Amino acid sequence: MSATDATPAARAAAEPQPFTPPPGFRFGAATAAYQIEGSTLADGRGESIWDRFAHTPGMVLNGDTGDVACDHYRRWRQDLDLMASLQIESYRFSIAWPRILPTGNGTVNQRGLDFYKRLAEGLRERGIEPVATLYHWDLPQALQNAGGWAQRDTALRFAEYARIVGAELGGVVESWITQNEPWCTAFLGHAYGTKAPGIRDWPTALRVSHHLLLSHGLAAQALRAALPDSAEVGIALNLFPVVPARDDEEHHEAARIRDGYVNRWFLDPVFRGAYPEDMVQQYERETGTAFDAPQDGDMDIISAPNDFLGVNYYNPMRVEPSDEAPLRVRDATSVGPVTGMGWEIKPAGLREVLARVRTEYQDLPIMITENGSAFDDGAVVDGHLDDPQRLAYLAGHLEAVGQAIADGSDVRRYHVWSLLDNFEWEEGYDQRFGIVHVDFDSQARTPKASALFYRDYIDRARKD
Numbered sequence: 001m002s003a004t005d006a007t008p009a010a011r012a013a014a015e016p017q018p019f020t021p022p023p024g025f026r027f028g029a030a031t032a033a034y035q036i037e038g039s040t041l042a043d044g045r046g047e048s049i050w051d052r053f054a055h056t057p058g059m060v061l062n063g064d065t066g067d068v069a070c071d072h073y074r075r076w077r078q079d080l081d082l083m084a085s086l087q088i089e090s091y092r093f094s095i096a097w098p099r100i101l102p103t104g105n106g107t108v109n110q111r112g113l114d115f116y117k118r119l120a121e122g123l124r125e126r127g128i129e130p131v132a133t134l135y136h137w138d139l140p141q142a143l144q145n146a147g148g149w150a151q152r153d154t155a156l157r158f159a160e161y162a163r164i165v166g167a168e169l170g171g172v173v174e175s176w177i178t179q180n181e182p183w184c185t186a187f188l189g190h191a192y193g194t195k196a197p198g199i200r201d202w203p204t205a206l207r208v209s210h211h212l213l214l215s216h217g218l219a220a221q222a223l224r225a226a227l228p229d230s231a232e233v234g235i236a237l238n239l240f241p242v243v244p245a246r247d248d249e250e251h252h253e254a255a256r257i258r259d260g261y262v263n264r265w266f267l268d269p270v271f272r273g274a275y276p277e278d279m280v281q282q283y284e285r286e287t288g289t290a291f292d293a294p295q296d297g298d299m300d301i302i303s304a305p306n307d308f309l310g311v312n313y314y315n316p317m318r319v320e321p322s323d324e325a326p327l328r329v330r331d332a333t334s335v336g337p338v339t340g341m342g343w344e345i346k347p348a349g350l351r352e353v354l355a356r357v358r359t360e361y362q363d364l365p366i367m368i369t370e371n372g373s374a375f376d377d378g379a380v381v382d383g384h385l386d387d388p389q390r391l392a393y394l395a396g397h398l399e400a401v402g403q404a405i406a407d408g409s410d411v412r413r414y415h416v417w418s419l420l421d422n423f424e425w426e427e428g429y430d431q432r433f434g435i436v437h438v439d440f441d442s443q444a445r446t447p448k449a450s451a452l453f454y455r456d457y458i459d460r461a462r463k464d
């Protein structure tokens with residue numbers, strides 16, 4: 001029996017008791033521009049590094065691109081109505097820099113700004129709070145041609161973009177995120193080359209990581225200057241609990257390094273104004289290159305106070321030692337169930353990373369900016385799609401949010417990743433993260449059982 005055809009009494013009995021949302025808490029959903037918008041040539045949009053990367057043979061599974069994606073650029077009104085029908089209270093979207101500044105700087109493209117203004121106003125009209133992310137990986141290709149994030153100047157260009165967008169949308173959007181998952185941009189994009197721009201060079205990746213963090217600090221300054229005092233600004237980091245696969249010294253050492261690479265390399269600069277010394281030494285020793293990107297004053301800009309921290313949480317990382325430079329650590333076999341991405345499922349990991357931020361770094365407001373799972377869902381039948389694994393993942397992680405709040409974490413919002421099945425980067429359309437199914441031929445949207453569960457969960461949380 002599916003979650004959708006059970007009797008109301010049976011469904012109520014099977015459904016978990018929602019946690020009590022603290023005052024002001026919002027349940028939401030998240031997406032990103034290149035993953036859903038399509039219309040990559042419309043209204044003066046410039047080329048981004050993801051257009052270039054996806055159109056390069058061999059970079060994305062099945063040769064998929066974001067040319068059409070969910071056609072959200074044209075269907076946004078329907079998508080907003082859909083969200084409203086699912087009781088969604090907060091929507092995190094990203095702004096495509098190449099729609100605003102097609103060549104990265106210079107002439108502003110008003111039609112790009114108008115799109116996001118209409119979107120934000122449309123959200124407010126439906127009682128949904130907008131959260132805007134400035135950078136979800138779609139750098140204007142023209143800036144990449146000039147060296148991209150490896151160039152310090154790109155951070156300055158980003159601050160200028162932030163100022164322009166802040167000035168235009170400041171009256172409608174209160175919550176702002178500068179960078180999304182700088183770890184992915186820096187290391188997956190520039191050390192492993194699995195994401196755009198597809199560079200494989202560790203010293204470059206390290207320079208990029210610094211310029212991304214600097215761009216966060218500079219953009220936060222620019223936004224604050226352009227926005228009303230009530231606006232809030234933060235950065236979204238993807239955080240992972242790191243677990244040694246065995247309880248011995250070598251495995252603990254591997255876990256320390258992986259933790260330094262994925263978590264501390266970003267948390268320490270933002271909250272303590274310094275890169276972790278053990279990692280600086282490791283990188284310099286292993287790459288034979290000085291980490292000299294930081295200049296005087298940068299760390300003060302990077303560590304200026306944030307109004308909130310955005311946390312993206314998906315999975316823990318289980319690790320073991322390896323010989324591969326520069327990190328000398330690799331993924332170990334997962335324990336227990338995994339998602340379609342092969343990511344281990346551990347809701348308690350969300351509670352863990354939130355406790356860590358609160359106790360080791362800062363007890364500041366938290367926005368869960370992403371949390372979700374991809375599974376091979378099968379087909380829509382008679383307007384229904386059962387996705388019991390995603391539903392269980394969502395229920396488990398909502399419970400963890402409630403526990404984190406009870407622990408004392410000041411969680412203000414939760415955004416499920418993702419509202420829609422969409423372009424999952426180098427996996428193309430193969431991995432479906434949506435609580436809403438998208439038929440990429442007809443563009444029909446069908447809420448999956450997980451979406452209906454979430455709707456009812458929000459409803460019950462509001463009534464209890």
Ligand code: IFM
Pocket residue numbers: 032035181312370417424425433
């Ligand atoms: O789809 C991505 C998103 O763009 C960034 N965070 C992780 C998601 C799932 O891989």
